[in-house]
Amino acid sequence: MINSFLQLLYPKCCFACDQVLIRSETWLCTICRFELPKPGLFLEQPNWISHKLDGLIEYDRVHAYFLFAEGGKVQHILHQIKYKGQEKLGEYLGACVGRSFSLEDYDIILPMPLHPSRMKERGYNQAACIARGISHESGIPLSVAHLLRTKQVASLIGLNRAERYQTLEEVFEVIRPDELDGLRILLIDDTMTTGATFLAAGAKIKAASTGKLSFLALAALK
Ligand SMILES: [Zn+2]
DSSP: HHHHHHHHHHHHHHTTTOBBOOTOOOOSOOHHHHHHHOOOOOOOOOOOOGGGTTTTSSHHHHHEEEEEESSSHHHHHHHHHHHHHOOOHHHHHHHHHHHHHHOOTTTTEEOOOOOHHHHHHHSSHHHHHHHHHHHHHHOOOOSSSSSSOOOOOOOOOOOOOOHHHHHHHSSSSSSSSGGGGEEEEEEEEEESSSSSSHHHHHHHHHOOOEEEEEEEEEEEEE
């Protein structure tokens, strides 16, 4: 009763389209849940996502849940997760990824780390929220201790892939890499634009351990 009253006063809205949610809906309305662009996690490779990485790093697979478009609903969702404190929305979408696709081929999930100063400023790591949802749903263990970001860099906006890679080349550090040896590693990020962040972090992991690397972005730009 009180909940219904509060819902009237402060209705919950869809995080993609802002329409008021009905009682059975959480986070996203039913229409957005079905109609948001999803390329499919297990595309035949090579494809438009793998083209961002092919020939530049040795890896197994690359996945993206949503297709990202400038100014679109997916960008709106990502903005809420990244800048508006919506950690639980990230976890929810991570759980959607874990539910929609069988990811049992992986042994460990590593979220793309934030630099400690960025972490302090934001209060949470959006990639870790998504990774938590995936881990919870799939049962694959999650580690935030093996991959760290030890250098802070200026914004990458406006830079091409080569410039981004050059900027990011020395910002990641792998801790206790021997523990990753032989594991099938799934590296998670919120958004994949040029692929430079995956390439830079992935190169560090490949240089330090014999783990097999795959990538998953909640959303990728075509
Ligand atoms: Zn909606």
